[in-house]
Amino acid sequence: MKRDEIICHCMGVTRGEIEDAIKAKKLTTVEEVGEATSAGTGCGGCQNNIQDILKEING
């Protein structure tokens, strides 16, 4: 998995930043990821991808 892939283009947030925040802060929702990283708080178009990353990490 490419950690430097930009997941949220509005806020310029990478997959690695999102993964690290989910693991470090035990995040479970797209809203929590938004609060922690700003990802998903612009157009909202990346929220499905954030959900997929949450699923990958949290099962």
Ligand code: FES
């Ligand atoms: S691409 Fe993430 S909020 Fe627009």
